[in-house]
Structure formats: structure tokens, C-alpha cells
Amino acid sequence: MANQVMRSTVTLKDGLKVEAESRGFKVIVDEPQQMGGSNLGMTPVELLLSALGSCLTITITMFSKAFHIDIKDLKVDVEGDFDPMGAMGNDPNARSGFTEIRVNIHISSDAPESRIHRLIEMAEQKCPVSDTLRHGVGINAKFELNTEIVSA
Missing domain, CATH: 3.30.300.20 (K homology (KH) domain)
Structure with missing residues (x-):
């Protein structure tokens, strides 16, 4: 089996909140409020x-x-x-x-x-x-x- 290339695209949404997407699946990543984020994700x-x-x-x-x-x-x-x-x-x-x-x-x-x-x-x-x-x-x-x- 040949090597596979895995991909993720991460886009800044608001403040420090970003959206990571791979194969159509999305995850919200953020920082806690004390770090300047909105605490909406890991x-x-x-x-x-x-x-x-x-x-x-x-x-x-x-x-x-x-x-x-x-x-x-x-x-x-x-x-x-x-x-x-x-x-x-x-x-x-x-x-x-x-x-x-x-x-x-x-x-x-x-x-x-x-x-x-x-x-x-x-x-x-x-x-x-x-x-x-x-x-x-x-x-x-x-x-x-x-x-x-x-x-x-």
C-alpha cells in the first residue's frame, strides 16, 4: 500500500477560535478565557x-x-x-x-x-x-x- 497524505485545514473564525477540518469532519479549537479565548473548544x-x-x-x-x-x-x-x-x-x-x-x-x-x-x-x-x-x-x-x- 502506498503512503497516504493526511490533511487538515485550520481556519481562524473569531478571536482565538479556529475550526479544524479533515475529510469533512470539523472540530472547534479555542483557548480558555483567561488566555484570551472564548472557551468554546479544547x-x-x-x-x-x-x-x-x-x-x-x-x-x-x-x-x-x-x-x-x-x-x-x-x-x-x-x-x-x-x-x-x-x-x-x-x-x-x-x-x-x-x-x-x-x-x-x-x-x-x-x-x-x-x-x-x-x-x-x-x-x-x-x-x-x-x-x-x-x-x-x-x-x-x-x-x-x-x-x-x-x-x-
Whole structure:
């Protein structure tokens, strides 16, 4: 199977509220009011944590049949340490991103713990979001400047 190009288009809507769209699905992303937003959606960093938790949940579920594990219940809690002063440029010594991300997987199954442990290890290796965060990826950012004058 050939490589796929995944796409997302993010458009500024109002204030700090943006709309992210992929394959016709839309998500509102915003900042809390104390950060200048309108608190109408998750922040980008919360969305990143949610993407990791969602990806792990889906990957665990996809591989569970191959491991002969019947999952009765599955929940993934994800939390990260983040210093907003770094992202806002107020502390030049603080990172702009997470310094650590912790994942706690709650799984209910009758399968032996050793098999569940192997399933979780496989999911951590095969989850695309986890892989991207663990190993990094180059980002090639370009911009286009629209110099059209918009009259009211």
C-alpha cells in the first residue's frame, strides 16, 4: 500500500477560535478565557493529548482480536506537563510544548495479564500518534502572504 497524505485545514473564525477540518469532519479549537479565548473548544495541546488517547484506544481495540483478548471496557487517561509561560514567550527558559506526557490505560478483560501487557506494548509501538510523539517528525512550514486589501 502506498503512503497516504493526511490533511487538515485550520481556519481562524473569531478571536482565538479556529475550526479544524479533515475529510469533512470539523472540530472547534479555542483557548480558555483567561488566555484570551472564548472557551468554546479544547486547546491545541488538549487536542494533542486527546489524539494520543484516541489513537491508543483504537490501536488497542484493533489488535485485541489478534491477541485473542475480549475487551469489556477500555479507557485511556492522558495528561501532560505544560508551562504556558514558555508558549506565550514570557519565560525564555521554558519549553513551548509538553515536558512529559503520562498515559494510564484502564482495561477490563478476562485475558491473562501477560497477554494484555503484550497487547499494550504492541499498541504503543503501532499507534501513529504515539510513534510521532516518541520519535519526532520534521515540520516544513511555508506561508503565503495575502496582500489583497479588503474594504469594509
